[in-house]
Amino acid sequence: xxxxxxxxxxxxxxxxxxxxxxxxxxxxxxxxxxxxxxxxxxxxxxxxxxxxxxxxxxxxxxxxxxxxxxxxxxxxxxxxxxxxxxxxxxxxxxxxxxxxxxxxxxxxxxxxxxxxxxxxxxxxxxxxxxxxxxxxxxxxxxxxxxxxxxxxxxxxxxxxxxxxxxxxxxxxxxxxxxxxxxxxxxxxxxxxxxxxxxxxxxxxxxxxxxxxxxxxxxxxxxxxxxxxxxxxxxxxxxxxxxxxxxxxxxxxxxxxxxxxxxxxxxxxxxxxxxxxxxxxxxxxxxxxxxxxxxxxxxxxxxxxxxxxxxxxxxxxxxxxxxxxxxxxxxxxxxxxxxxxxxxxxxxxxxxxxxxxxxxxxxxxxxxx
Numbered sequence: 001x002x003x004x005x006x007x008x009x010x011x012x013x014x015x016x017x018x019x020x021x022x023x024x025x026x027x028x029x030x031x032x033x034x035x036x037x038x039x040x041x042x043x044x045x046x047x048x049x050x051x052x053x054x055x056x057x058x059x060x061x062x063x064x065x066x067x068x069x070x071x072x073x074x075x076x077x078x079x080x081x082x083x084x085x086x087x088x089x090x091x092x093x094x095x096x097x098x099x100x101x102x103x104x105x106x107x108x109x110x111x112x113x114x115x116x117x118x119x120x121x122x123x124x125x126x127x128x129x130x131x132x133x134x135x136x137x138x139x140x141x142x143x144x145x146x147x148x149x150x151x152x153x154x155x156x157x158x159x160x161x162x163x164x165x166x167x168x169x170x171x172x173x174x175x176x177x178x179x180x181x182x183x184x185x186x187x188x189x190x191x192x193x194x195x196x197x198x199x200x201x202x203x204x205x206x207x208x209x210x211x212x213x214x215x216x217x218x219x220x221x222x223x224x225x226x227x228x229x230x231x232x233x234x235x236x237x238x239x240x241x242x243x244x245x246x247x248x249x250x251x252x253x254x255x256x257x258x259x260x261x262x263x264x265x266x267x268x269x270x271x272x273x274x275x276x277x278x279x280x281x282x283x284x285x286x287x288x289x290x291x292x293x294x295x296x297x298x299x300x301x302x303x304x305x306x307x308x309x310x311x312x313x314x315x316x317x318x319x320x321x322x323x324x325x326x327x328x329x330x331x332x333x334x335x336x337x338x339x340x341x342x343x344x345x346x347x348x349x350x351x352x353x354x355x356x357x358x359x360x361x362x363x364x365x366x367x368x
Contacts, residue, residue: 013037072113079112083109086099090102141172144258172255174208179201202236206224276296322343327353329343331343
């Protein structure tokens with residue numbers, strides 16, 4: 001099963017999960033069942049109703065499916081991942097192997113990412129937009145960069161700032177190359193001594209760029225401070241509030257979200273909703289409130305068209321997002337398709353929460 005963005009869907013692909021469609025003009029809900037083979041008419045309808053994509057059946061023989069996020073094209077993703085790996089390897093080999101072309105290429109990739117995201121500013125990011133590769137280090141760096149740029153766009157940063165932010169986020173963890181691999185890949189929680197070694201990586205990364213004049217002060221400061229916390233309890237310097245440079249405050253949020261939703265040897269990943277709830281709960285303590293607000297406008301645990309189970313037992317479809325509280329969108333219950341429930345703004349529904357994303361059959365829907 002592979003998530004395929006709407007602009008990558010093609011005739012002949014077969015759905016591997018049910019897709020629920022809500023038509024605002026008719027107040028009707030329809031469903032394309034798992035196993036349905038897509039036609040161009042179906043694909044066009046999905047696009048009209050703002051469905052971000054669909055889960056498609058895949059096997060080793062399938063050549064139709066390109067599991068990539070939108071709006072970032074597959075060629076750019078691969079270019080970014082390859083470049084991150086090359087720069088990390090350059091750090092590992094030392095000063096005698098500095099390759100300015102690789103550094104310049106990182107900035108060029110950052111500009112491409114910024115431009116791609118800027119052209120699609122209304123599109124929210126789901127977890128499927130960020131998880132493409134099995135290698136945690138490079139996947140994490142790419143995911144943090146995409147999300148950091150999205151946050152920066154939400155905060156109306158200038159283009160030059162966005163380019164630097166993307167570069168900084170792509171290479172924010174380069175200092176981890178100085179940490180022994182047995183610590184980085186340890187399949188258990190780190191000891192206090194091991195964690196002290198890991199805590200050196202922001203300084204190691206910033207030193208690398210500064211010593212070889214590979215990046216400007218704004219980028220170096222972002223690398224150095226991406227583990228500082230807004231309340232002063234972070235590392236390496238215990239900075240607080242506006243003492244932490246903006247890039248550090250932005251990457252901190254993107255870094256934690258991506259880390260929480262990633263598979264690690266010592267724990268299962270959090271759901272996007274759980275990760276968002278954690279970040280919201282730490283707003284004003286670990287994270288800058290203004291950065292969290294910008295982040296909430298750019299992530300979506302429940303994209304439009306998602307089928308969800310509510311805490312009152314009802315099954316509903318998500319029809320509208322709430323920018324400042326993505327955990328509480330506007331939904332329409334299957335039991336009454338003409339009724340909307342704004343889980344954020346309408347007082348009568350504020351005691352109702354989304355319990356889960358669900359996959360239900362047509363028979364189960366009719367029974368509700």
